[in-house]
Amino acid sequence: MSLLILKSPPTGLFWAAPSDGDTDFTPEDPLALDYLGQQVGLWLFRxxxxxxxxxxxxxxxxxxxxxxxxxxxxxxxxxxxxxxxxxxxxxxxxxxxxxxxxxxxxxxxxxxxxxxxxxxxxxxxxxxxxxxxxxxxxxxxxxxxxxxxxxxxxxxxxxxxxxxxxxxxxxxxxxxxxxxxxxxxxxxxxxxxxxxxxxxxxxxxxxxxxxxxxxxxxxxxxxxxxxxxxxxxxxxxxxxxxxxxxQARDGSTLPLAQQIMKASGQGVLDAEKLIDGMLAERWAPLPAVVSAKLQGARAFGRLAREMLGRFNRAYGYVHDHGWTADAADVALEAFPDDEMASLRLLCADMLSVADVARFRRLQFHGPDFVTLVARLAGASDPSNALGHLLAYHRAVQRARRGGGAWLLDQQGKLLLQIADYGGYRYATAFPDLKFGVVRRLLSDLGRIA
Structure with a gap:
């Protein structure tokens, strides 16, 4: 490659601009867990x-x-x-x-x-x-x-x-x-x-x-x-x-907001710690129907964090090994044998909560998510588990009609199809589930500092 001196400047200059911060653009979630988390937040704060x-x-x-x-x-x-x-x-x-x-x-x-x-x-x-x-x-x-x-x-x-x-x-x-x-x-x-x-x-x-x-x-x-x-x-x-x-009519918005106010006064802001404290009646007892919603939210949040982390491990392994890797090696990276038992427990917990029925009734992604949870709960080995996770990812992509799978399985090899996903580089977090939205509203209303 060598540099050439131009006889005249180009007729046009072009550059790529980042998306306007005012838009609702967000990086695509490979497992639609952000969308499902929004639904869980809607069940908590209708x-x-x-x-x-x-x-x-x-x-x-x-x-x-x-x-x-x-x-x-x-x-x-x-x-x-x-x-x-x-x-x-x-x-x-x-x-x-x-x-x-x-x-x-x-x-x-x-x-x-x-x-x-x-x-x-x-x-x-x-x-x-x-x-x-x-x-x-x-x-x-x-x-x-x-x-x-x-x-x-x-x-x-x-x-x-x-x-x-x-x-x-x-x-x-x-x-x-x-x-x-x-x-x-x-x-x-x-x-x-x-x-x-x-x-x-x-x-x-x-x-x-x-x-x-x-x-x-x-x-x-x-x-x-x-x-x-x-x-x-x-x-x-x-x-x-x-x-x-x-005046909220859902039976959970007001009691949850009251708990958030008490928790904020004690510096508890993390969504998972907040839910743990509520279920432990740290600030006050909650109606049984609200506690049931929180149990479903906690089960989803923990499993969502785990699932996204497993996908990110798989994606990162393929990405860092030249965009192609043996599927068996990727499976061991994403689903180590010594972590399979903890994954099955998270899946069983999700399947046991009452709100799992809500996921089945969602128009998008929910039924496929429940199917994935059931399959992972009974996954026999790492390769089996990875196959179920990637099948769900393909179903998400089909529902979005926005392209194929990010990881393509071809004769025992996984090939990277989408190379610009950077989420795998970061630790996965428990989803916010709309608690941050409520906290900001309460701050505007002078209910919390």
Whole structure:
């Protein structure tokens, strides 16, 4: 290989950019255990999702939907869902710009005020006094990945939005009336709403940074994600606590949240240790039905950690041996004889819990997962166990319709088909099972530090 001097520069330069941090892109899980873990988290906290982690975002989405309804009436728009989504997305962009205006552009990813779409909003915000754009790309597929896509299903489950519609219910009225400040106080809440409605005038493509005595930064100060921690917002914290926890109808969200609060006060944050403590009644007894859910969650978490670790060992061995290796050697690496008994115990524990029936009823991956657990529980030797694990991996890939198996078995050899999986380099962890989401909500609501 030698370097050549070009007579002229190339006509184009190209580079690969990393995925936008605002997207929901995550590295693919070879065994779909992340998806199954989300289902377990949903069984523990029925009305929350892995994306509903900020309490103020519930209020922001509710307010945006209510504002869209008002804009339909004020501007005479069609009263259909397509129009309401368009209006909500305009509100979401306006609100994001307001937060950044208040923070003078100093909002990094991971900041307490960083919203979904932070990078898109920052790209279109500029310092100074010039009007700001209202129609820009906040986040790719905004209706799915933005605030509405993240929170709508949860809002409907809580009865704060009418099922199958985009209309808020009377249960949300207190949160809406206190969005800018507590009712009855001498403030400019109506002026802020009028300013926000200006942004929903679809004939406009820009918005001024001031509207009479109201400023865009002031609007951001009153509505940003961290505002619930401000003095004077405890009543709003209480309303959202009531809506999200006291009024939860699944029988487990409230008692589990109460246990998380007690455990957090003692510094217990790890999901597995948290479940162990709850089942040992370290903080308080739990209803039998909740304990049963926790037993299923613990069994799944321990087995998921073990299974992913076994797959990673197999993948890593093939990867580090020139992308091809004897299947028998890979099996001994992934399933040593002296570890087979402990694996069978984990499988038996999973098969014994009541929630194993829930996995069988899942549309994706669950039935295949239970089949794998049963086969591993009776696996006779390492090669047998590896064969069952790779068969499950192939089933996951078929269900995803995204390509073939990462490890291909050909005449006693395993060949690497996908070479860019880096997860095998890291220790596997007990899945979070939505405990982190609940802890963040409780922090926003002033229930834990």
């Amino acid at each position: 009305d929350l999702t892995t994306r509903t982690s900020r309490a103020q975002n519930y209020a922001v989405v509710l307010y945006g939907l209510d504002l869209a309804d008002k804009a339909v009436r004020q501007y005479g728009y069609r009263a259909d869902d397509e129009t309401r989504v368009r209006l909500f997305e305009r509100w979401e962009r306006f609100w994001a710009l307001a937060t950044i205006q208040y923070r003078e552009g100093n909002v990094a990813r991971g900041d307490a005020d960083a919203m979904r779409g932070i990078l898109g909003a920052k790209r279109h915000w500029t310092s100074g006094n010039k009007p700001l754009p209202l129609d820009f790309t906040l986040i790719s597929r905004q209706s799915e990945l933005g605030g509405l896509g993240a929170y709508l299903s949860s809002l409907r489950r809580y009865g704060l939005v009418v099922e199958g519609s985009l209309r808020v219910t009377d249960r949300a009225r207190g949160v809406l009336e206190s969005f800018w400040s507590e009712p009855g106080k001498r403030d400019s809440a109506k002026l802020y709403e009028a300013y926000a409605l200006q942004a929903l005038d679809l004939s406009k493509t820009i918005i001024a940074r001031e509207s009479g005595p109201i400023s865009l930064g002031g609007l951001g100060r009153r509505s940003r994600l961290s505002v619930l921690g401000e003095p004077g917002r405890k009543q709003q914290q209480g309303r959202l606590w009531d809506a999200l926890f006291e």
